[in-house]
Amino acid sequence: MLQIAIADDHAMFVDGIESILRNENTIQVVARCFDGNSVFEMLRKYPVDVLLLDINLPDLSGIEVSKRIHEDFPDVKVIALSMYNEESIVSEMLKNGARGYILKNTGHHELIQAIQAVAAGHTYFSKDVTETIMGSLAKKPGTKKSFVLVPKLSNREKQILALIVKEYTTPEIAERLFISLKTVETHRSNLISKLNVRNTAGLVRAAIELQLIDKSVID
Incomplete structure (x- = not known):
């Protein structure tokens, strides 16, 4: 309980x-x-x-x-x-x-x-x-802080990060993107490593603070 x-x-x-x-x-x-x-x-x-x-x-x-x-x-x-x-x-x-x-x-x-x-x-x-x-993630890239070193993410990583922010589960992400559960978990682990965070909450925070997702990916 x-x-x-x-x-x-x-x-x-x-x-x-x-x-x-x-x-x-x-x-x-x-x-x-x-x-x-x-x-x-x-x-x-x-x-x-x-x-x-x-x-x-x-x-x-x-x-x-x-x-x-x-x-x-x-x-x-x-x-x-x-x-x-x-x-x-x-x-x-x-x-x-x-x-x-x-x-x-x-x-x-x-x-x-x-x-x-x-x-x-x-x-x-x-x-x-x-x-x-x-909505915050859809702001212009120019709103990023210039002194922050922003890691380069692949389009697939941006897609997965956007779905994580939208609270999709691993199986839901796999189904939506037509990839395996293992592939989703690999991308999630890579994102955690690239963004130097510890968990999903850290990924969401980084996505907000660093404006990591383009509007085209969000839509």
Whole structure:
């Protein structure tokens, strides 16, 4: 059973999430807190698989909390909760260890899907957030930072990276591009090596920050 904790300073919102998750046989809410500093005490006390983290806590930002969790509790996977659908905030959360980003108007089924996906080692973004990310990737190449050495990607690598950002699974990528699962995994490993990241969340962050995908590839 997945052990879930919630950090949000709005008690009614937390009550609502708990009510939703209470009916799930594979998910258990083990703890809740209402400010950033309490998160670390909570994680020391309870075994937690996934933390639902508000990015606007009263004492510490969700970005700072996520960074410290990533450093001190690396086994805890963070899903950011926010009312803000802004690429810069999404990118900062990913940079600081978050594995998912969902909006607070997310429905019941998407919340469950996000928890299950992140617990399984994948990333997850609300549909609107995914659209924001893809819109950011479609910006002109000139928006790249000139001092960043951008690795050269093949067209196939760009295709696979775009599908990863769109949250396609390995089998779905293989089917869409008419290639084997092993080939997809090889390209994924090469991308992780080229972009000097550790996981899928790192690939998404790099795609955003370095503007690695052309609009023609996204479409």
